[in-house]
Amino acid sequence: MSAFVAVVNGPNLNLVGRREPEIYGRQSLAEYLDTLEYAAVDLRIFQSNHEGALIDRIQEYGNDPECVGIVLNPGALAHYSYALADAIRSVDAPVVEVHISNIHAREEFRHTSVTGAAAVGMITGLGLEGYRVAIDWLLRNR
Numbered sequence: 001m002s003a004f005v006a007v008v009n010g011p012n013l014n015l016v017g018r019r020e021p022e023i024y025g026r027q028s029l030a031e032y033l034d035t036l037e038y039a040a041v042d043l044r045i046f047q048s049n050h051e052g053a054l055i056d057r058i059q060e061y062g063n064d065p066e067c068v069g070i071v072l073n074p075g076a077l078a079h080y081s082y083a084l085a086d087a088i089r090s091v092d093a094p095v096v097e098v099h100i101s102n103i104h105a106r107e108e109f110r111h112t113s114v115t116g117a118a119a120v121g122m123i124t125g126l127g128l129e130g131y132r133v134a135i136d137w138l139l140r141n142r
Contacts, residue, residue, distance in 0.1 A: 002041070002042055002066065003040065003041045003042070003066050003067075003068050004041050004042040004043065004044050004061075004064075004066055004067060004068065005038070005041050005042075005043055005044070005067070005068050005069055005070070005071065005135050005138055005139070006043075006044045006045075006046065006057070006058075006061035006062075006067055006069070006070045006071070006093075007033060007043055007044070007045045007046070007070075007071045007131065007135075008046050008047075008054060008057055008058060008061070008070055008071070008072045008073070009029065009045075009046070009047040009048075009072075009073045009075070010047075010048070010049075010051075010054055010072075010073060010074040010075035010076070010077050010078075011048075011049045011050075011075040011076060011077060012049065012075055012076070013029055013047055013073055013075055014029070014030075014047050014049070016028055016029040016100065016128075017029065017031070023100075023101050023106075024100050024101065025100070025127055025128060027128060029047075029128065030045075032128040032131070033045055033131065036131070036132060036135065038135065038139070040139060041068055041139065043135070044061065046061075051077055051081055051083065051084060054074070054077070054084060054087075055083060055084060055087040058070060058072070058084075058087045058088060058091060058095070059087055059090065059091060061091075061093065062087075062088075062090075062091025062092060062093040062095070063091050063092055063093070064093075065092075067092075067093040068093070068138050068139065068142045069093050069094040069095065069096065069138035069142070070091070070093050070094070070095045070096070071095075071096050071098055071131055071134040071135055071138070072088070072095050072096070072097050072098065072115070072119065073097070073098045073099060073100070073131075074097065074113075074115045076110075077115065078097065078099070078103070078110075078113040078114065078115045078116060079110060079112060079113060079114065080114065081114065081115060082114055084114075084115050085114050085115045085117065085118040086118075088115060088118035088119055089118045094119075094120045094138065094141070095118070095119045095120060096119055096120060096121050096122070096123065096134040096137060096138060097113065097115060097116045097119040097121070097122040097123070098122075098123045098124075098130040098131055098134050099113075099122070099123070099124040099125070099130070100126075100127055100128060100130065101124070101125060102124050102125030103124050103125075104124065104125075105125070121134075121137070
């Protein structure tokens with residue numbers, strides 16, 4: 001086994017690059033994540049449109065002793081999924097929440113993140129580059 005950082009993406013993030021490109025950009029999330037390479041760790045990337053699948057994966061990755069941390073973009077689940085927040089609190093690995101857009105500059109319902117409150121930190125509004133920032137932080141603080 002080798003050390004890894006998990007990148008877990010929630011609903012509709014499989015559509016980045018096509019969905020609302022004025023907000024999320026034109027590059028797909030998969031294309032962007034393929035450009036990230038780290039010598040010290042592997043990246044394990046997972047995306048699901050289903051809350052339960054995300055919870056299962058956070059529990060699996062977050063309690064693996066080889067997991068350096070989890071980068072989580074919960075999508076809209078950030079704003080109402082207490083079950084996802086509980087999953088974040090239940091694992092050993094630190095979780096950094098990432099949002100591609102600035103959630104505080106969007107609709108009011110997006111201003112609060114119940115999952116972000118369970119994470120060690122949140123990166124919002126840096127576009128896809130927020131993923132790199134989160135991974136770099138996890139590697140420096142392991």
